[in-house]
Amino acid sequence: MVIAVAMDSREGDPLPWIDAAKPTYPTLIDREHRLAELYGIVNVPQAVWIDEAGRIVRPAEPAGAYEGFRQMNRATREMPEEVARRTAQAKTLYLDAIRDWARNGERSAYAFTPEQARAHLPAVTEDAATAQALFRLAQVLIRRGERDEAERWIREASRLHPDSWCIWRQGAGVTELGLAAQPDFWERVDGLGAKRYYAPVDMPGMP
Amino acid sequence: MVTLLTESGEHEVTGAEPSTEALWCSARDALQATGWEAKPEGLCKGDVCVPLPAGRARELVDGGRINLAALSRHLGQPAVRSERGHVWVLSESARERRAVLASLEAPDFALPDPSGRMHRLSDYRGKKVFLVTWASW
Numbered sequence A: 001m002v003i004a005v006a007m008d009s010r011e012g013d014p015l016p017w018i019d020a021a022k023p024t025y026p027t028l029i030d031r032e033h034r035l036a037e038l039y040g041i042v043n044v045p046q047a048v049w050i051d052e053a054g055r056i057v058r059p060a061e062p063a064g065a066y067e068g069f070r071q072m073n074r075a076t077r078e079m080p081e082e083v084a085r086r087t088a089q090a091k092t093l094y095l096d097a098i099r100d101w102a103r104n105g106e107r108s109a110y111a112f113t114p115e116q117a118r119a120h121l122p123a124v125t126e127d128a129a130t131a132q133a134l135f136r137l138a139q140v141l142i143r144r145g146e147r148d149e150a151e152r153w154i155r156e157a158s159r160l161h162p163d164s165w166c167i168w169r170q171g172a173g174v175t176e177l178g179l180a181a182q183p184d185f186w187e188r189v190d191g192l193g194a195k196r197y198y199a200p201v202d203m204p205g206m207p
Numbered sequence B: 001m002v003t004l005l006t007e008s009g010e011h012e013v014t015g016a017e018p019s020t021e022a023l024w025c026s027a028r029d030a031l032q033a034t035g036w037e038a039k040p041e042g043l044c045k046g047d048v049c050v051p052l053p054a055g056r057a058r059e060l061v062d063g064g065r066i067n068l069a070a071l072s073r074h075l076g077q078p079a080v081r082s083e084r085g086h087v088w089v090l091s092e093s094a095r096e097r098r099a100v101l102a103s104l105e106a107p108d109f110a111l112p113d114p115s116g117r118m119h120r121l122s123d124y125r126g127k128k129v130f131l132v133t134w135a136s137w
Helices: A016-021 A034-039 A081-107 A114-119 A126-143 A149-158 A165-171 A182-192 B026-032 B068-075 B093-102
Strands: A002-006 A027-031 A046-050 A058-062 B002-006 B008-012 B024-026 B036-039 B042-045 B048-050 B065-067 B080-082 B089-092 B110-112 B119-121 B129-134
Touching: A002 B002, A002 B024, A016 A114, A027 B110, A034 B093, A081 A165, A126 A149, A126 A165, A126 B002, A126 B080, A126 B089, A165 A182, A165 B008, B002 B026, B002 B093, B008 B042, B026 B036, B026 B065, B026 B068, B036 B065, B065 B068, B068 B080
Parallel strands: A002 A027, A002 B129, B002 B089
Antiparallel strands: A046 A058, A046 B129, B002 B008, B024 B065, B036 B042, B042 B048, B080 B089, B110 B119
């Protein structure tokens, strides 16, 4: 089954999307980014595969996402054909892999063995643990109307855990479409250089 | 009063005074929020007991109260607070998070759906779960 979790601190923000999707599965809202704390989530979409016994089969990893947007024309929003192809390939491959695992369980070629799963666990640093605690602190302060202080803690959290796009984007301003994609977002993306926006996914054929 | 966030959720600790250094709680509040309690062998959470540091016991335990901020520091766990000390967040250390993940037992959580109903991951034990995150931003 699917459990979809919105990493949205402003509770109302994900509601129109959930209404439009008419989901047949639970859609939960994680205002304090608890899943980031527990599973090492640093971006969306990331997913974890969990088997019937509650064991992690594939730890947090980008869920069929490819960072083709980095090569899009920012004025026209057009993407080179090759990049669009790779974006579609990542999505198709990942969805097929989930279906294969749903059918075949641990016999699926996409299900990690426990050793493989452990080898793919996200790194959790002391600074990242502190950052997630500061993020929770900031959410309580925002609910109490203490926004200025909250924003300082979110900036500090992002400084301590720079790999987390969840923290950074949640603290950033949004465009008229509700996307945290103002010029400072693009600056930060460009600052990655050769580093990936979505960590590579260990799956044959994944771009 | 101090608002305290722990692994078990959000708690209003009525007996605690806002402070940026210490978080003194009644034994009852400490147990409810964190699972830690004072016992003859030291401070204990379930079966795990930590001896009080020699010569510094009074920093952690005093007349039935526990200083949860000092305990967190003693355990090497993040303890962060608002500038006025009226909101505290105590969480697990990176070492503990890594150990939980390395066990491959999916950490349980409780989160609300749009109607406010809480769902626990463990409610869905017996099914494969594709736990996927997204965001409006």
